[in-house]
Amino acid sequence: MSCTFLKLGPKMKGKGQRVGSLQCGTLENPLEKEQKLVILLRASEGIFCDHFNGIRIDPGTIGVYGKFQLHSAYPKKSWTHLGxxxxxxxxxIIVEDAVDWKPLDKIVLSSSSYEPHEAEVLTVKEVKGHHIRVHERLQHQHIGSPHVMEDGKRIHLAAEVGLLTRNIQIKPDTSCSGTLLVGSFTKSPREEFSGVLQFLNVEIQNFGSPLYSSIEFTNVSSGSWILSSTLHQSCGGGIHASASHGIILNENVVFGTAGHGIDLEGEAHSLTNNLVVLMTQSAWSTTWVAGIKVNQAKDILLHGNIVAGSERLGFHIQGQRCSSDVFWSDNVAHSNLHGLHLYKKSGPDNCTSVSGFLAFKNFDYGAMIQIENSVEIENITLVDNSVGLLAVVYVSSALQHSIKNVQIVLRNSVIVATSSSFDCILDRMEPHSANLTSTDRAPPNPKGGRVGILWPVFTSVQNQWPRDPWHKIRNGHSVSGIMKLQDVTFSSFVKSCYSDDLDICILPNPESTGMVHPIIAERTRMLKMRDKNKFYFPPLHPRFPSTQNEILTDSPLDL
Incomplete structure (x- = not known):
């Protein structure tokens, strides 16, 4: 197959009928486990498809301007956690759920350290319920047990195991030359062509290029979905959507992309229970790579997704309206530089909401949030991050007279400095990506341990990354603001690893030269903690007003 042009009959305006599709199986009668379908793209032959004016399909590209449906019954379980x-x-290895995977299938075991490249591709030898035997010997340590807090609460910290093999496969005959392009165009006022992609249990391998993701949705409306499928060893990004609406991604495994794992623009997309593993930063791109990037999308549903190992960002988001009825939940980011990243966005109604994330083993920040106007952060769990939370609120000079009560609210959240799975030798090693981002490092704890919250900043001057590191704020006009901790628990802030390293709950930002804003705590707990672990003010940190209008305020914490 040199190239495939999938075309439906035109949707006539006023009639709305479509004819024709390329289909294998249905949801009710999918391809059976014992059957196999391989679609091989002969990209090396260099044949273009240009049957219609305005559409050009490059060699190795499947152009979908009709309906493309592939359905397989295998597997029943796309991915699970290490047990x-x-x-x-x-x-x-022992996994959390019983799986129906077969001998010679390929699986990926994600990293559970600060180094994303400790993900391992393994070959199944035998499966018995929760027990998997593989042909290879593991090269790295992987965690699969929960952390138990002092009050008995369990936090699920575990590597993930995803199945890469499917019995419907699409691959090119030359690596880095395949793209699945789903789009739409209007040929005439009465003829519209609109692509629909519907995949269940499909494997896409060695697709993508520096210019294109493996799957590209462009100007696509509702009706496209990818379920329980796998996309791996991509030479570009994984799945990208622009100017599209209502794409559904559920239970997929995306592994080994040279770009964003999932990058969606548009609105009303649904991302649920997807596993995204090992995104590498392209040398030619100045945009930091993310596992799941939805900062240019509106009205997104995020539930149960895991980003397990990005050379830069886990989730790149823009948050939600504080008045939104849709709540994000059960999303996890680990083994990245930043677990959760929100940068320079203006929230609707002067308030942005972020909720529903667990971030652990992120080398710089569990959550790095820089937002215009107020932000509410809820149901966040931060574990084993160098700095749990960096929160900066920017208020422009033009809006300062009209906006009052600017605040950062952290609610119903847990911050753990040193979990029971923290390895005092392996977890002190820097990931490879740290060398190329040394100027962007989170500020170190002068006492050597981890930091729960870097003291919040309210400013009229935006951060100037990449000229400055993320936490540096240049001098500007003081902005009145307050941070509220409501039902927040700090746990396992200790003298770690039998050394002088001391975890600190709240530490001043060494690169913030303005006033120290107040923090008010309500129903906040610091479990079994010594006073020296609660706060630390370095001797060189300013303890006096920098101007007549900037007054240093002690934090009234009710503990």
Whole structure:
């Protein structure tokens, strides 16, 4: 197959009928587990498809301007969590859910350290329920046990295991030359062509290029979905959508992309229970790579998604309206530089909401949030991050007279400095991506341990990244603001690893030269903690007003 042009009969305005599609199986009668379908794109032949004016399909590209439907019954379970800690050298792993995977299938075991490249591709030898035997010996340690807090609450910290193999496969005959392009165009006032992609349990391998993601949606309306499918070893991004509406992604595994794993623009997309593993930063791109990037999309549903290992960002988001009825939940980011990243966005109604994330083992920040006007952060769990939370609120000079009560609210959240899975040797090693981002490092704790919250900043001057690191705020007019901690728990802030390293709950930002804004705590707990772990003010930190209008305020914490 040199190139494939999938075309429906035109949708006539006023009639809305479509004819024709390319289909294998249905949702009710999918391709059986024992059957196999391989679509091989002969991109090396260099044949273009240009049957219609305005549409050009490059070699190795499947152009979908009709309906493309592939359905397979295998597997029943796309991915799961590791069920127990596994040491290097092992050939057996235990997983949380029973799986129906087959011998010789390929699986990916994600990193659970600060180094995303500790993800491992393994070959299944035998499966018995929750037990998987593989042909290879593991090269790295992977965690699979929960952290138990002092009050008995369990936090699920575990690597993920995803199945890469499917019995419907699409691949090019030359790596880095395949793209699945789903689009629409208008040929005449009465003829419209609109692509619809519907995949269930489909494997896409070695697609993508520096210019295109493996799957590109352009100006696509509701009706397209990808379920329980896998996309791996991409030479570009994974899945990208622009100017599109209502795309559904559920239970997919995206592994090994040279760009964003999932990058959606448009509105009303649904992302649920997707596993995204190992995104590498392209040398030619100045935009930091993200596992899931939805900062240019509106009205997004995010539930149960996991980003397990990006060389830069886990989730790149823009947040929601504080008045939104849709709540994000159960999303996880680990083994990145930033777990959760929100930068330079103006929230609707002067208030942005962020909720429903667990971020652990992120080398710089569990959550890095820089927002215009107020922000409410809720149901966030931050574990084993160098800095749990950096929150900066920017208020422009033009709006300062009209906006009052600017605030950062952290509510119903947990911050753990040093979990029971923290390895005092392996977890002190820097990831490879740290070398190329040394100027962007989170500020170190002078006491050597981890930091829960970097003291909040309210400013009239935006951060100037990449000229300055993320936490540096230049001098500007003082902005009145307050941080509120409501039902927040700080746990396991200790002297870690039998050394002098001391975890600190709240630490001043060394690059903020303005006034220190107040923090008010309500129903906030610091569990079994010594006073020296609660706050630390370095000797060189300013303890006096920098101008007549900037008054240093002690934080009235009710603990």
């Amino acid at each position: 127990a800690n596994i040491a290097p050298g092992n050939e057996r």
